[in-house]
Amino acid sequence: MQAKAKVKLSRSLGIALTPKAAKYMERRPYPPGQHGRGRKKESDYKNQLVEKQRLRAQYNISERQLRNAYAEAVRRTGKTGENLVSLLESRLDAFVLRAGFARTIYQARQFVNHGHFTVNGRKVDIASYRLKAGDFVQVRKKSRATTPFQLAAAGAWAGEVTPAYIESHLEGLIARFLAVPERKQIPVICDEQLIVEYYSK
Template identity: 70%
Template sequence: MNRPRPKAKRSRALGIALTPKCVKYFERRPFPPGQHGRRRRSESDYSRRLLEKQRLREQYNIREAQMKRAFAEAVRRDGKTGDNLVSLLERRLDAFVLRAGFARTIYQSRQQVVHRHFLVNGRRVDKPSYRLKPGDVVQVAPGSRDKTPFQLAAAGAWAGSGPLPGYLEAKLPELKARLIAEPPRAQVPVVCDEQLVVEFYSR
């Protein structure tokens, strides 16, 4: 999903670095953008819930309509709605590509999926919103393996941001990964208080 607003400004507005490149900008100016960004502003309950919802949505780079659909499905599932919501979003193909170390950012992973660089269980998939099931195998298509981003991925260039989550296994030299189980919230590396997101949509 393309957004005209610079990612560094969005990072400062949300209070989180959306890309590795944004980290240095965020650390240098860790306050919202604009001439009133340094002022301490009292937050209402609504604004706190809205902020958490926006944080979660931006980290997965999805539209509001997609977020609402995921929340509606999370409500229908057994268990905690917030945990269900994060698990559903984490099983998106573009999110999986990022976690497995095939891409540096969620924006790059989305572009790679749309450009038909990935196979799921041997079939080419070009929908970032494609939802994986435990046991699904994702691999880079043979014709794409020689491209520079995937050569870097095979060398582990994008895997240094943190440990691999326990719900997937990846063989980077082979450019192949598998979803082992549904992602538990405790292992999903997103910055968000999902309970506030639930309260936002339940109001």
């Protein structure tokens, strides 16, 4: 997805998916298009659909991937919506982003797919790989000298606060997934209950 398309998607969903989109939305905090500033009547279905699209966009996943994650969330004990977000947050590409190894979720997926990471010492190049509590994720030795990871080691992409479920050592380009996170710990913007209602129909 090109930069302009990401900005447009961000504006339509009301969330910044990239740093560039965040800057753009500060200047134009309304949806794109001729009627972006006007009020729109929104049905329950529309609200549910938007929340689903928001969650998909923040994890850069397909509809099929989200449906599969939802099906697993239903099978687990506890609240389905919270289970869903926790499952998605356990993906390797999401971890790479949160740990400060990548600037955006798009870049995180690209880095994983190109084989730049190991999990517990073994190369993993599947973005959807699900981490378990205690797993160590590290940038591979041959990748550490490249510019993106030198920037990461310097803290260029680290958030203001590292989530409590991640122990990150950027200088060494290694991080640990401490535990499957609770919903309140996960920095994604969505009302997961509306997503549950969408899929429950």
